Amino acid sequence: MAFELQKLPYAFDALEPYIDAQTMEIHHGKHHAAYTNNLNAAIQGTETEEKTIEEILSNISALPVAVRNNGGGFYNHNLYWEIMAPQGAKQPEGDLLKVLNESFGSYQNFKEAFTKAALTRFGSGWAWLVKQGDGLVISSTPNQDNPLMDLAEVKGTPVLGVDVWEHAYYLKYQNRRPDYVDAFFNVVNWDEVARRFKG
Numbered sequence: 679m680a681f682e683l684q685k686l687p688y689a690f691d692a693l694e695p696y697i698d699a700q701t702m703e704i705h706h707g708k709h710h711a712a713y714t715n716n717l718n719a720a721i722q723g724t725e726t727e728e729k730t731i732e733e734i735l736s737n738i739s740a741l742p743v744a745v746r747n748n749g750g751g752f753y754n755h756n757l758y759w760e761i762m763a764p765q766g767a768k769q770p771e772g773d774l775l776k777v778l779n780e781s782f783g784s785y786q787n788f789k790e791a792f793t794k795a796a797l798t799r800f801g802s803g804w805a806w807l808v809k810q811g812d813g814l815v816i817s818s819t820p821n822q823d824n825p826l827m828d829l830a831e832v833k834g835t836p837v838l839g840v841d842v843w844e845h846a847y848y849l850k851y852q853n854r855r856p857d858y859v860d861a862f863f864n865v866v867n868w869d870e871v872a873r874r875f876k877g
């Protein structure tokens with residue numbers, strides 16, 4: 679079974695002005711599509727073809743680097759599209775807010791720590807909010823790695839992630855990664871983050 683490029687759950691311009699339509703169109707239609715096609719090519723004719731993406735990532739240290747890079751890229755972008763939505767500067771609530779407060783002291787502290795992880799990731803990668811047991815931690819990974827991979831420094835279930843590859847922001851923000859990460863908080867779909875946290 680080949681993996682399929684998931685449709686964007688909203689229009690290319692839905693996240694304007696925070697994330698521009700042209701970036702979304704290229705990011706989804708070119709970058710994410712390439713990860714998906716290259717993942718399929720890398721596993722074609724192998725027993726990995728029978729596995730779910732989660733199974734593949736949990737055993738990634740035993741697989742070729744092309745599966746690591748493209749399997750990560752396939753999974754990470756599926757998450758990224760889903761944890762964004764055109765819903766303004768909503769904030770987390772309910773159980774998720776309670777655990778954010780318990781884990782980081784406050785929503786503001788969480789936001790600062792997550793932003794720091796995104797800004798200090800040298801080169802290309804991701805910053806993550808990761809479920810570990812009943813709690814939440816922040817991490818960042820290089821390239822297309824993620825916390826589901828058996829070789830990740832911080833392992834767990836990613837519930838929020840921000841793509842800090844330049845392709846995610848360069849057209850609109852050029853070198854200003856801080857402005858992109860700041861804008862990202864205006865389009866976080868906290869309902870989806872809460873759904874993933876519940877598991």
Ligand code: MN
Nearest residue numbers: 709841843846
């Ligand atoms: Mn990307």
